[in-house]
Amino acid sequence: MARLENLLGAQALALTDRLLAAELAPTAGTSASERAALVTLLAHPDHTVAWLGGVLDLTSSGITRLVDRLVAAGWVTRTVGIDARSRRVRLTRPGRNRAQALLRARRAAMADALGALSQTDRRELERLLELVVGNLTGRRLPALRVCRLCDRSACTSDGRDCPLEHAVTAENSDG
Numbered sequence: 202m203a204r205l206e207n208l209l210g211a212q213a214l215a216l217t218d219r220l221l222a223a224e225l226a227p228t229a230g231t232s233a234s235e236r237a238a239l240v241t242l243l244a245h246p247d248h249t250v251a252w253l254g255g256v257l258d259l260t261s262s263g264i265t266r267l268v269d270r271l272v273a274a275g276w277v278t279r280t281v282g283i284d285a286r287s288r289r290v291r292l293t294r295p296g297r298n299r300a301q302a303l304l305r306a307r308r309a310a311m312a313d314a315l316g317a318l319s320q321t322d323r324r325e326l327e328r329l330l331e332l333v334v335g336n337l338t339g340r341r342l343p344a345l346r347v348c349r350l351c352d353r354s355a356c357t358s359d360g361r362d363c364p365l366e367h368a369v370t371a372e373n374s375d376g
Contacts, residue, residue: 216314220350223310231299234259234267237349239276239300242292244353245345250279250288256345271296304352335364344368 221233231239234257241256242248254264268290271277276296282289292300315323338344344365348356356363 216311219310219314220307223306232270234263235271235274235276236303238267238271239292239296240303240351241345241349242277242290243297243300243304244348244351247289247291249282250290253290255342256349258346303350307350308352308355331364335367337365339368341368 237257238253241253245256250264250268251261253268254261257264257267259267268277268279268288271290272279274295275293276299277290277292279288279290281287315326318326334347337347347365348363351363353363
């Protein structure tokens with residue numbers, strides 16, 4: 202099985218390179234954390250700054266600086282949370298547009314990578330990836346980290362559940 206693991210690693214690296222190149226095209230000058238924050242907030246609107254920091258695995262000062270940059274760019278608004286110490290963040294229309302452009306570029310890069318597969322091969326690969334992704338974690342925060350750049354609408358199309366849905370069912374909990 203060492204060949205399978207090696208091929209998977211090579212594919213993961215090549216796809217990462219494609220994704221990074223695709224992400225940079227519509228969002229030039231935007232950091233990886235900024236891109237992940239925009240897509241995460243598109244899928245999970247109106248959460249606290251602390252929650253977003255947890256999903257992105259940033260320190261308190263790191264997430265504060267990130268949100269400051271997003272606010273300054275006009276991509277998010279920051280409002281008072283449930284108490285005076287917490288703040289909630291929400292995408293603005295330009296922020297939603299930027300996140301959607303990022304997802305379109307990501308989708309195109311992945312479609313190009315899968316272009317040689319037949320419909321049968323695509324269905325089989327999707328079935329196998331559901332198993333692999335579904336077993337990446339059983340905990341909520343790591344699952345949200347895995348999905349920080351996911352297109353939730355694509356993942357849950359046709360009434361299907363996200364493979365990590367079991368780990369994120371406590372979605373309404375806001376840390």
